[in-house]
Amino acid sequence: MLTKILSRGGPAAGYLVIRYLKAVVLLAALPISLLLGWVIPGVTAGLVKLANSERYRAARYLGVPQAPPLPPALPRAPGDVATLFRDKSFRRSLRCLLMPLVMIPELLVAVISVIGVPSAILSMLLWWLAPGNFSLMGLDVDSWFEALTLGPLQVGVSLWFLGRVGPALARGHARAALSLLAPTESQLETSRLAQRVEELTKSRAGAVDSHGAELRRIERDLHDGTQAQLVSLAMRIGIAKQTMADDPEKAAKLLDDARDGAEQAMNELRGVLRTMYPPILADRGLAGAVSALCARCPLPVDLRLGDLGDVPAAVEAAAYFVVAESLTNITKHSAAGHVDVRMERRGPELYLAITDDGIGGARINEQSDLLGRGSGLHGMLHRVQAIDGHLELQSPIGGPTTVEVSLPCG
Template identity: 80%
Template sequence: MFTKILSRGGRASAYLARRYVRALLLLLALPNGLLLGWLIPAFTGALVKLANSERVRAAKYLGIPAGPPLPPAAPRRPGDVVALFRDKSFKRSLWLLLMPLVMIPELVVAVIGVVGVPAAIAGMLLWQTAPGDFALMGVDVNNWFEALTNGPAQIVTSLAVLGWGTPALARLHAGLAHGLLSPSEDQLETARLEQRVEELTKSRAGAVDSHGAELRRIERDLHDGTQAQLVSLAMRIGIAKQTMAEDPEKAAKLLDDARDGAEQAMNELRGVLRTMYPPILADRGLAGAVSALCARCPLPVDLRLGELGQVPAAVEAAAYFVVAESLTNITKHSAAGHVDVLMERRDADLYLTITDDGIGGARVNEQSDLLGRGSGLHGMLSRVQAIDGQLELRSPIGGPTNVEVILPCG
């Protein structure tokens, strides 16, 4: 019982004492803040940060989640008082100015709880050395009767204050601080919208970059492959036309070569088109296309397909390329012996996981490392973010590696 009182009361007294110190510092800074706060934006930002700090400490004492903080102070020009008093975070932070008003009563209660028992024991034992100079329960001690009655009463009172009064006061202080310094619903909604806009801006930038890189790759493939084949094809047909009358056999051979070149150009063109939207998706759907990918993988693949429902074409293409790139990376770099693929519909989202039992250590990099790893994962991430999806990679050294993708279908 006594240990519980000391533990509970000591923690509450320490919390109130720290609040007293911070309130004292705030009180010392208050004159400069009132004089210069409207002029210097940094004072406003510091007050909001102090409010968030107090709120976190209050939540920690209460043992509850701190929740979202107050948004940072709104940017403003020096001396812009109108913008200052429109700032909801600043107005919320003004509740901190109540701390100096309550710091003295709170400290008195904490001191009574902590010092009361040692002071009572000292007064009971030492009153004879200086009669009238020791006080117990606020009464000067001049005889043993007063010492033996007021001393135990002060001990009991101090323990009660320490075990119940101080914790109740600390909880009240922490509860008020947490409630008064919490952002309003409007601020939370605004913060969520701003975060959403920032995420969409980043994903849009990634989509634009990914789209540009994809266009450059397609242009390069067409220029270096298909176009070269078509130029060669035109030259062969032209030469065959010139030699047709003089050397029919040579012309026939050139036409045969031209036919082979045309077939090769068609194959290369089909390969480029497959990277844009694989024809197998149109022919067999997402489930059939993914099944074909897993069947062609040289490693054993355990594929589990749930009900997919109607999936938009962009989501189908993204999911297909994620599986294709993942299986390619696993085959090349993971030294895995087995792969698990799960694809299913979860409400309005398409859920996809690819797990292998390889060596791990996969990372998302914009450029390939010395072993040629990383850039493919970055391409997957860009493709997923472009349609507002989420990709999470877990690949500790030693494995296993898990790629989890959530693609919105709404």
């Protein structure tokens, strides 16, 4: 019973004491804020931060999920009163000024909860050293009868405050802070839109970078591979044409070499095209293509396919390359012994999860580390973000590593 009272009352008393200290600071700073707040933008911005701090502490005390904070104060020039009073966050944060009105009752409850029992025990034991100088329940103690009567009563009242009154008052304060300092619906909508714009801007930049890198890779592959083969092919055919009349056998050999070069150029061109949109997707669909990837993996792969429904081509390609890159990374770097691949449709999204039992420690980096890890995951992230998807990597040291991807199919 006592443990339960302490577990409830201790955090409540601490919460109330911190609220009292903040209220004292706020009360002390109030005159200066009233005089200079409209001149110094940082003062009003600080009030908004205080409101968000109160909401954070209240949610943490109540054990509820963190609510969206108030948006930062609007930027304004010193003395710009018009912008100040248009600022919804500032107007909402003015409710913090109610804190000094309740700081004394809250402190009184916290002090009674924390000090009541030790004070009662000390007064019961030491009153005889200075009769009349020790008090219990607000009364001076002059006899053992008063000490043994008022002492237990004070202990009971203090425990009641600690276990009941303090937690109830702290919960009430926390709920009031969450309610009074909450942003309006229009602010929440504006904040969501701003966050969405920021996410789209980042994903667009990543998509542009990824697209540029992909174009440079294709150009390099065509220039260094296919183009060189075609140039060599043209030269061999030209030489064969010149030697046809004088040395038919040499010309025939050159034509045979040219045919081999043409086949090699075609194979390299197919390889380049395969990296743009794998033909196996058109032939066997996403499920068949992913099954083929898992079958070719040198590690044992447990593939679980759900109902995929109708998946757009761009999403199919992104999912295929995510699986291919993940299996390549696992084979090269993870020292895993088993891989689990799961793919299914979840409402309007295609869900994909690749898990391995390797050493973990994978990170998404723009450049490869000393072991050659990281850049592939960064490219995978860009490919997913380019179609407004979401990728999450969980890879603690020692494993396991899980890559979860959600791709919109709408």
